[in-house]
Amino acid sequence: MSNLFYNAAPQETRVAPPRKPARTYPTGKPTQVYLFGTCVVDLFFPEAGMDAIHLLEREGIRVDFPQGQSCCGQPAYTSGYTEQAREVARAQLKLFANDWPVVVTSGSCAGMFREHYPDLFKDEPEMLAKVKHLAERTYELAEFLLHVCDVQLIDQGAPLQVALHTSCSARREMNTHLHARALLSQLAQVERVEHDHESECCGFGGTFSVRMPDISGAMVADKTQSLLASGAQQVVSADCGCLMNINGSFEKQNIPLLGQHLASFLWQRTQTKQEASV
Known part of the structure; x- marks a missing residue:
């Protein structure tokens, strides 16, 4: 294994963002969403990504899965490699150009979009506006099903x-x-x-x-x-x-x-x- 993780000290200290007030959710379901599947889902749990699509489509929502998506940048960001994390973030932003909600199959990756992209670009006003807009329309899957879709699940399984x-x-x-x-x-x-x-x-x-x-x-x-x-x-x-x-x-x-x-x-x-x- 590379010595990168062992020998390279973090370049800056991370401070957890303050808790925010309760989120306000839109009324009514959108007709189209993006799905950010995450790199771990793509490589190790592809069935989770497909099942997320099934759940969303059953709610009458069309799902767009941009093929160029990769990592959200969290490993680089939490290791202190800010510029590398920015490169990853810029690549992801280009994939979600339409004004649709972005549904994420991982809470930690959704948190990267919502909580930490704004920190990454706090000194770049043009990019900051873009990432704040992304943050506003990013939802973790369970959150989206519950609060935006108002999903009503009917259990078909055994106890x-x-x-x-x-x-x-x-x-x-x-x-x-x-x-x-x-x-x-x-x-x-x-x-x-x-x-x-x-x-x-x-x-x-x-x-x-x-x-x-x-x-x-x-x-x-x-x-x-x-x-x-x-x-x-x-x-x-x-x-x-x-x-x-x-x-x-x-x-x-x-x-x-x-x-x-x-x-x-x-x-x-x-x-x-x-x-x-x-």
Whole structure:
């Protein structure tokens, strides 16, 4: 592995943005949205991206998936490589030129668009206006389904106990745990069980898990043991970076649990026979 992450010190200190007031949501569903699938979904969880599209299309919304999209720039940004993060951000901005909502299948990536792009371009007035406009129309998937689509889910599955994991950054910046909880509560046969470490980081943190592998490993061990102790039959999360870390730890410890992206879980639980046969 490259020594870049180990030898290069961050170039500047990051300060968490202050909490913002509750967001005001538009009335009525849009007819068209962009989907930002994230690099982790693209490479490791493509079914989550497809299931997100299915959920949105069922709401009568056309989904545009720009083929040139890549990383949101968060790994470079949180490692202190500001100029490299700006390059990535500029490339993504060009892909979302139409004035449509941007729906993101990861809370941490949605937070990058909404909370941190404005910081990246705070000294470039023209770009700052563009990223602020992007921030205003960016939604994490569960948030969009709940507050913009006003989705009403009808459970088609058998009784099941699930534990929810939410990205700590998305939880802090956008309350994504509340959105996911509300959607799961609509499923009549699904019981969400609590676990002791629900609000804690799973230890992934992007490059943190590379730079601090021992600490990261201890954190995910605590997380997975807590999930196991909850008695849940399945783990659900809206962040695939966390899922990759948690599922890897499950496998390493021979724990018979598997984490699934919220989009896939919701789609599978709510598919009608007609939809399943298509």
